Amino acid sequence: MVYIIWHDSDYDLAFWVYKNSKLRNIPEEVLLKELPHDNTSEKLLASLEFPRDSIILPTIKYEHPDIIIQKYDESTNKILCVNEFMTHTPQWQHPAQRFSRIYGASKLKIPSALVVPKTKAKLEKEKKKKNPKYDEKSYVLSPVLYSLFDKTTTINQTPTLIFHWPDKNGYLKTDPEHPTAPKLVDDIKLWFDFVNLAIDDKITLTEPTMKKIIDRNKSAAGLIDIKNYKTIRGIVKTVDPACRVFGILKSQLPKKIIEREHSMVFEPSGLSPPTSYFRTDPYAGMLSAFDNLFCSDDSGSRKYNLVLRAKGVEMRRLRQTGTFIDKRNHDLSMCPFTDYHTVNKLSDDDIKQHLLSKNCPYTGTKQQRVYGEISDLILFDDGDFYLSD
């Protein structure tokens, strides 16, 4: 048997996980392995070892989390937990930016955790003053994030948890030997309880430590009002009086979209700043957060279509630059990114062939993987549109 701690190139952080978890005391082999740098077929085929590593593909279909723990032997190939760390100021948009990593894992029923500062201080220049000085400003974790993780736990019936990075007056406590990791006090002890339970495959919603964190998230959750989000145009009727859907003929759209009476339109204004065309951060994470918060019911079924209005972006240009690849004939039932059930039934050759087929959206850019495949429909400025699989 082998355990693999996958990391996003920070092997010192992976060593910290190993040293402080129960993996340190087990006789089995433990490897620290770097995740592929991106999802291109070339990178995946160059860095993954089959059949052992194939299980990672569904876990990274949208984005790459910081730490993934996998258990592998001849009879078991399982992802045990997915973890994301952030040290940024924790107001809504920063943790939301990372949510597609947690969203994808939790949907696959993998216990998932975000380690995030509850409070972080930052020195900021005073505004509108002649000789501005630097003042310390404290940012606190948005209550909306607790709501988001609580709803995600409910939807997926899988612990999807927030742990607080320890701090003193908003300055982060870090591990003295592994400074990209938090200090092993307070919530980080609980986080290791979570990791150790995951290693033992004993995580359930009712397990006492999990329940404690789930209840804490629930009690910290804030009330959510969709009207507070400037990036959301609103919830609108899917089919207009002219029997079209956002100007598109009904015959061009799948039944599932037309059948949903209402659609939520996400319309951020900053998708095409001068520095990048079809920007992803923070909106890709927000899109996945808005799916769980507003578009899906407690069972995870979409009650509203999730529509991204890509203002200032033309599909023509995305095709020219390769930002979106042509996914015609992509077979989701043979796609190793779909879920664990699908990847486990595919042979190594099936997987390699699929990766080389050049029409899999999950080997494309983050724009196509997250915007394209999490939303139901993207509407572009040139009148073109994109449908998820």
Add this chain to the structure above:
Amino acid sequence: MEPSEYDVSYAIKQWLLSHCWNIIAFNPPGAQGTFSLPNPSKNPAYKGQTGTQSPDIIAIKENYLLIVECKDTNLAKIKSDVKKLRNFLINTERVDLLKRIVNNVCIANEFTFDANVEIIFAKGHGRNKYTESDIGTFFVTVKNNWNSKIIDVKTKPLDFINVEYIPISAENKKILEN
């Protein structure tokens, strides 16, 4: 075989720990940043991060604060780091901000910090044993069988990565190594 920028940063961090330095910030490529220094000349009305700096390593020991910039082997980029380090002390407002932040990070992490600390610099990289008269150099090499993409936890990276510190003076050597 050449070290990556991460290998260089990691190896220097380990070297500093073994020479009794406390690490205040560690920002290797691909990792979460510990903290960043704001740019005092930035227009406060602009919301972006223009000119914000995140030195790769900040460490303290006794009355010294060490800033290290790390690169892999790219000489042009290493020279650009040297320029960045030389310019650092010119901006006194930024130095004050650094001390303010480091003081608070030290309080949070229970390290001692003296406001009259002396700031010193070093660069770290591989391939060229290129030195400067005013900035110390960490020279990092890796063995041919080092593979950071997959590590068996029983192996120690420093069995494969070597760090040599090239001081600028005997006093500098004493400060860094004692």
